[in-house]
Amino acid sequence: MADTLDARDAAEAPARQGIYDEDGFVASDFLDDVREAIDAERPKDVKAAVEPLHESELGDLLEELDPERRQGLVRLMGSEFDYTALTEVDEAIRLSIVDAMPNEQIAEAVLELDSDDAVYILEDLEEEDRKEILAALPFRERLRLRRSLEYPEESAGRRMQTEFVAVPPYWTVGQTIDYMREDDDLPESFAQIFVVDPTFKLLGAVDLDRILRAKRPEKVEDVMHETRHAIPAEMDQEEAAQIIEQYDLLSAAVVDSGDRLVGVLTIDDVIDIVQAEAEEDIKRLGGVGDEEISDSVLVAAKSRFAWLLINLVTAILASLVIGLFDATIEQMVALAVLMPIVASMGGNAGTQTMTVAVRALASRDIDLYNAGRIIRRESLVGVLNGVLFALIIGAVAALWFQSTSLGMVIALAMVVNMIAAALAGILIPLLLDNFGADPAIASGTFVTTVTDVVGFFAFLGLAAWWFGI
Amino acid sequence: MADTLDARDAAEAPARQGIYDEDGFVASDFLDDVREAIDAERPKDVKAAVEPLHESELGDLLEELDPERRQGLVRLMGSEFDYTALTEVDEAIRLSIVDAMPNEQIAEAVLELDSDDAVYILEDLEEEDRKEILAALPFRERLRLRRSLEYPEESAGRRMQTEFVAVPPYWTVGQTIDYMREDDDLPESFAQIFVVDPTFKLLGAVDLDRILRAKRPEKVEDVMHETRHAIPAEMDQEEAAQIIEQYDLLSAAVVDSGDRLVGVLTIDDVIDIVQAEAEEDIKRLGGVGDEEISDSVLVAAKSRFAWLLINLVTAILASLVIGLFDATIEQMVALAVLMPIVASMGGNAGTQTMTVAVRALASRDIDLYNAGRIIRRESLVGVLNGVLFALIIGAVAALWFQSTSLGMVIALAMVVNMIAAALAGILIPLLLDNFGADPAIASGTFVTTVTDVVGFFAFLGLAAWWFGI
Known part of the structure; x- marks a missing residue:
């Protein structure tokens, strides 16, 4: 009953339960207690606080602690530490924890984990360490994990769970239920069972609710549905996630090149993938690559340097254009005052169009058939807003510098640049996508x-021509 | 067998099955066939092509058709049109299809849909139409839908499905299985059943795999787990999605203010929400609000106008700063040539920091405890990259204009602006978040x-002071 009361409290003043305060952060008093218990080396208090936590809560707690206390917590928890929590923290934090552990201890931890979580931790380690850890595992687990690790990075094979329930097609529903009641070696939770032939070729799948609604004597092959959306283990995780998402599957079978069932990709993996891919797009659009908030100063500075260097080159290019008109500016300083406005408005309008284009490409809403229509649409939006802002800035400039001619020149330049912005904003992502590059990563520059x-060229050039200087 | 062969083909040359070509777009020959059948008014051919499609495939097909053919397809399919497909298309397209239908037909369609899909379609309609459609529904459906629609927009109550399986705690596992075998009024698919008391207060939940693994005489209350994460119907959908995602739930109970079970939020809704929220963040960072690729020119131009207007004001502000130094520029045109470089590098560095900050805020990786550390980190990154780029641009400017002094001035201004960029990039999102504003929406400007x-101020001001002009 206590739990449903929690829910009501939450409705009144939206709050998350457990270790979080009402803003969704780890509550400060809880954090202080844990810090104190770690500093005082009191394993009992640490365990009392940490053991009831969900793996994701423990992950959040680890992210809040400083590096020494993180190691301290893992050490004091001993064999009771839930290593699944390592899949819930930033890569930098995960590596710092794992690197401090001896390989035998990692091997023991890996044995406790689901295969997908184990792979997630192992794949970031040094080749040497990974080999040593795998060698310390029992034969069957070693084989399983090695197979997953042989698939390419970010493939469905890397993300799949190798624990699943598979039965032959001639079993009855009753037999299947009895098997699930008696077998102890089942995955921790599952929503679907798979039907395979003796060589483990995938024949179909049955959702659990279908099993529960069928009569005991019915045959599995009569209640199963053909798995139209089996996922090749080599497939990119993003593509696999799109399929599971599109067809609202709770889980999907992963098959090897011989159509044999090798694993299952579950919908909670899909959420992680969807979030990771969206995060990647946002960061690429913002020019920060794969940076995480927990990266060190040096790592962050280095990852941003390349992007800034490219920007420096393009900024110098723009300066060269201004340099062409230095005589004109010398005659009329107002041009130097006004020129950043034309460039800045174009930059913003271009970024708007580009954002729409990059998202439409990511969700496959643009293709060859409607590209023409969308280019036309963007050009019209550019003309429309171009004319509106030309009128506004033309009037402002004319009043500011008491010159109708200057107003006319900046208005004309604004229209030209807004149309250029629209075309660049749509054509550059389309071209990059067409050449197989990620349009999110370089379109902005x-x-x-x-x-x-x-x-700069339109404004200064028009001014030079208009005023004859 | 044909299906598993498909999967193998896919592994060799990654391709999606069904109506898609190898790039994931609707295949052009399929599209041409459908267009032809609609134009020739051949309902039989249209049905033959469309009926086997999954709702999401039909959605993609509708998005590819022009407005007249869309109406044509719906008309020719008649009662065999799968209205669930309307939840898979952009809002503008959905409205154009629904607006062309008489209200009685919409009412019939709504009856066929799951309650969450029905709400999704009804919530965008005009108040008047919605009332008329609800009035045409049977009492029970009307009540259900009206209750969902009474919850706030973007709340869990709006997104929940009101079809679910609930049983009393004293039932046995056997009774529960028999009930599911015999009752015809069950939801189409489910992964969890809920346990409620006679007043429908939520007591707990049981995953289906747990039911299958339990013995028939066991009581439901002994195999259920307490639902620690019941979601209040008023809770914002984003917060609800975060809870389901954090605890890897397949579905979560939604309760009203009296803790009574009113619906269920499933994990596929969560994926939709996660994607919608990421999409929203990307669009807000790009300054395009809620725009969709299918919006008309006028709608798109209007939604972007406000953002551009704000940018115009800030651009004029920057110009005023330049205006302060017009005499200095008149003496030394090189300043006008170089000044956009300093501003542009600062803008990019600031955007980088802001992107990291906005994402960290969204995933609650920044809070009061580590804000200090992160501000320090960003400042150090700013100093580091500031010094590096100061050296580069200082050398470039000194060589270009044959003036060591000019090189020194631009180098100093670069360091100052890169530090300002780092501080603005981290402090502005933190402040906006602190005042309850969405940091994604306004930070950029x-x-x-x-x-x-x-x-501009640092560069021109330093130059004026250094050269005494």
Whole structure:
């Protein structure tokens, strides 16, 4: 009953339960207690606080602790530490914890984990350490994990769980239920059972609710559905996630190149993949690669340096354009004052179009058939907003510098740059995608290069021509 | 067997099955066939092509058709049209299809849908139409849908499914299985059954695999687990999704303010929510609000106008700063040529920091305890990259304009602006979040305003002081 009361409290003042405060952060008093218990080396208190936690809560707790206390917590928990929590923390934190552990201890931890979690931890380790850990495992587990690790990075084979329930097609529903009641070696939880032939070729699948609704004498092959969406183990995890998501599957069979069932990809993996891919897109659009908030200063600075260097080159390119008109600016300083406005508006309009284009490409809403329509649409939006902002900035400039001519020049340049922004914003992502590059990663630089260069050139060039200087 | 062969083909040349070509787009020959059948008004051919499709495939097909053919397809399919497909298309397309249908037909469609899909379609309609459609429904359905629609927009109550299986705690596992075998009024698929008291207060839940593994005489209350994560119907969908995701639940009970079970939120809804929220963040960072690729030119232009207008104001602010130094620029045009570089590098560095900060806030990786550490980290990254780029641009400027002094001035200004960028990039999102605003939506403008103003002021001000002009 206590739990449903919790839920009501939550409805009144939205709060998350467990170790979190009402803002969703780890509560400070809980955090202080844990810190104190670690500092005082009191394993009993640490265990009392940590043992009831869900793996994701323990992950959040680890992220809040400083590195020494993290090691301290793992050490004080001993064999009672839930290693699944390591799959819930940033890579940098995971590595710092694992690197501090002897390989035999990692091997013991790996044995306790589901195969997908074990692979997740093992894949980031040094080749040497991984070999030593695998060698310390029993034959069957070693084989399983090695097979998963042989699939490419970010493939379905890497993310799959190798624990699943598979039965032959001629079994009855009753037999199947009895098997599940008696077998102790079942996965911890599952939503689907698979039907395979003697060579383990995948024949179909049955959702558990279908089993429960069938009569005991019915044959499994009569209640199963053909698995239309079996996932090849080599398939990229993003593509696999899209299939599971599109067809609202609770889990999908993963098959090897001989169509044999090798694992299962569950929907909670899909959520992790969907989030990771969205995160990747956002970070690439923002120019920060794979950086995490827990990365060190040096790692962060290095990962951003490359992007800033590219930007420096394109900024110098824009400056060269300005340099062409230095005589014009010398005659009319107002041009230097106003020119960043034209460039900045173009940059923003181009980023807007690019954002829409990158998202549409990611969700496959743009293709060859409607590209024409979308380019037309973006150009029209560019013309429309271009004309509106030309009127506004034209009036502002004319009043500010008491010159109708200057107003006309900046208005014209604004229209030109807004159209250039629209075209660059849609065409650059399309071209990058067409050449197999990720449009999220480089579109931004190219788009703002175009809008800077066109913006400065149109404004200063028109001014030079209009005023004859 | 044909299906497993498909899977193997897919492994060799990654391809999606069904109506898609190898790039994941709707195959052009299929599309042409459907178009032809619609144009020739051949309902039989349209049905033959469309009926085998999954709802999401039908959704993709609808998005590829022009508006007239979309209406044509719905009309020709008649009562065999799968209205669930409407939940798979952009809002603009959904509305255009639904608006063309008479209300009685919508009411018939709604009756066929799961309650969450029905709500999804009804919530976007005009108040008037919605009332008329609800009035045309049988009492029980009307009540159910009206209750969902009374919860706030984007709440768990809006997204929940009101079909679920609930049993009393004193039932045995055998009784429960028999009930599921015989009752015809069960939801289409489910992964969990709920345990309630006579007033429908939620007591617990049992995963189906647990039921299957239990012996028939066991009591439900002995195999159930307490639902620690019941979700209040008023809770924001994003928060609800975070809970389901964090605890890897297949589905979660939704309760009203009296703790009574009113619905269930399933994990496939969570994926949709996670994707929608990531999409929202990306679009807000790009300054395009809720725009969709299918929006009309006018809608798109309007939604982008506000953002561009704010940018215009901030760009004029930056110009005012330049205006302060017009005499200096008149003396030394090289300053006008170089000044956009300082501003642009600051803008990019600020955007990088802001992207990291916005994502860390979204995943609650920043809080009061580590904010200090992260501000320190960002400042150090700013200093480090600031010094590096100061050296580069200082050398470039000194060589370009044959002036060591100019190189020194731009180098100093670069360091100042990179530090300002780091501080603005981290502090602005933190402040916005602190005042309850979404840091994704407005951080960008504020950050680039700071880097433009500081960039121009530092560079031109230092130059004016150094050269005494």
